[in-house]
Amino acid sequence: MKGVWAVAVNVVREFFRRKDYYVILALTVVIVLLSSGYRFMGIAGATRYMRDLSLSLIWLFVLIITVVSAGRQLPCEIEKRTIYPLLAKPISRLGFIMGKFLGASLASIFGLTIFYAFFTVISAGQGTGWILILQSYYLQLLSVLLVASMVIFFSTFLTYGANVTLSFLVYFFIKLLGARLHDMAEQMAALPSFLCSALYFILPHFEFYDIKTRVIHMWPPVPAPAVTVLTVYTACYVAAFVLLAWIVFRRKVL
Amino acid sequence: MSENVIEIRELVVEYGAGRSARRALDGLSISIARGEIYGFLGPNGAGKTTTIKALLGLVFPKSGDITVLGMRAADIRSHRRLGYLPEVSYFYSFLNAGEIMAMYGRIFGMDKRLIAERTEQVLELVGLRGEEKTLLKHYSKGMLQKVGLAQALLNDPELLILDEPTGGLDPIARIKVREIIRNLKASGKTVFFSSHELSEVELICDHVGIVHGGRLIRSGTLDEILSERKESLERFFIEMIREARP
């Protein structure tokens, strides 16, 4: 366990020492601040638009940070050969995978937390419930874990470039079509219908984690049992992806 | 438990699978007793690094047995008691020497105080004191090699596996490494190292093994090997390799 933590801490440290992440942080801060300018323009509906824009940007940036930082872990270790002295230490390959997953998640969650802190400050006094913002933060945090574990799994057999491409494709495919797969299946012939339903049940539903519309329109919070179920759902997928990653990586010749 | 710290029997390792499979080790057997300094010689591509990777569970045998410190090679518990210097020393370039030792120390389960103490000792030993705070990306090749040696010594291991320990070092640093290896022997440790530097092997080893085409073609104590042809190890090596040519 200590080994897992040491590997994770190292990932986070790398994240902070690579200057490109500061650029993303700075950029987002600027954009969020800019969008907060709408507040003073007094246009009807501008607040809503501002919220929509900020939340969409946060969503996108966090997704990019997660995919990039999780995706580069294994390829970099192998390419730079830092993996040899590391795996010659008393850490198992499963421990290594878990440490990389944990570290990439922590780095992304750090970004997420900063972004949400800004968002909360900007939207203070506009009537958005704290609970709703907190829920939105928490659900995105869960999605970070899910995405990071998926990307780590892909990285056990794909190159970095292929991994980033596939991860974004899978992510946006599910986000846009995930909810509709089931309905689509009902209108299809037997075989494609079966495949469509299978996808619907196998793929992790990234769209579950997005409650942006609720936050924008200040609808009531998500019921607590739903959040609990989603937490368990995430844990299952994360465990499955980490396990799959280990199965592929376990016997990998380095 | 056998007294042999390393026991390799009929090891076959292949890279790739199917028709593109490339056999790197082809029935290699080696035994190394506790307290030995074993020099592992062979031309480029002979299989030295592959053997070392197999000992560490980085590549997997197609067939054959490997025991390290009485455990199967894939058993990471053996890693607690060994130190490894890779052939090419690349470490996390965004860390400094102190941080890299701390990271590895934590994986060994060492506490803060022990890590600080050991880091100081090993960096002193390899001659990197005063450079603890320099990021590794500003290190020269030889300095990285020294970091590599330092991290291999961090856990005070009873077995050292060194892949070309003097590669990239200047003459003074080489002498220092030889001295370190001799001191390790004096304190009862076992050292298994690969090298191209025959004069070096002659200076510090008590056992020598020559690998060629993935097989061990000759092994024995240095005295045995030298008395056989009463020449330098270099001549012996060249003749052995020539005779072994298919």
Ligand SMILES: Nc1ncnc2c1ncn2[C@@H]1O[C@H](COP(=O)(O)OP(=O)(O)OP(=O)(O)O)[C@@H](O)[C@H]1O
């Ligand atoms: N990752 C790899 N994929 C495919 N073949 C490999 C790989 N690593 C090594 N080989 C092959 O295995 C054989 C043994 O290589 P190895 O690196 O063990 O040699 P070596 O004795 O360490 O050589 P050197 O003295 O140059 O370091 C070589 O024929 C090499 O081409």
Ligand SMILES: [Mg+2]
């Ligand atoms: Mg080699």
